Amino acid sequence: MRLSGRPATFFLSEEGKEFFDRVTGTVLSDEGEGLYTVTSSQPPAVVTVDVEETDDVGIWVQMQRESSPRILLLRWEFILGIELPANPGNVVGLRG
């Protein structure tokens, strides 16, 4: 299963949430407000972002920071779990 190039929902450890808060400079609310929304102020915090790629160190995610596109590394040790839609997505096609 590939995470690269698709959105995924991450359940973050306490350290992961603190790290994400610090990097994004966003106070993550539990009301669905803000670009990066965490559903609980207590761990595990939940955030959905687009994945650039994965490697042995962690997951590289794409994000906007003050309207500037950035790439952020979420280390594996900050991640408690990952949720993805079971449906792989729609199908497009052509005859060529």
Add this chain to the structure above:
Amino acid sequence: MEVFVRGSSSSTQDWLRAQQIPANELPPLSEEQKTEARLTHRSEEDYARSAYAGQLSQQRLLQATLRFGRWLNARVEERNSDSHVEAIELDTWGGKLQVKVLTGGEVVNFEMDEDLVEQFLITGSAELEKSIFRLLEINLPQQRVARAS
């Protein structure tokens, strides 16, 4: 030949393009997509940008898969004049290309690794081409494969 792409796997370029267009130019979300945005705790605009990046990616992958399908079909026809690629589908979730070949009225389905094909399209590597030829030898019925003398 029919060509399909299931799902998407957006590149950084697709994602950047989707981030840069004005919010009012993003494709509107369906009710199903709005529900998905809510379930994943994303704002509708954030979800719409991600979905738009996915659409850009699907079109790019569709064209790449078509180019590879045409190349593969030419190789299949060179080996056996009564064979051709009927359909090719890129499954971005599984990282596989599913190939359907018609050979002498018989249907043969087999898979190729997406990474193999992607690297072949980028590099044109003779080694990777050899791997693809090997897959043809393995998967197409041997009696129907014309062997090079």
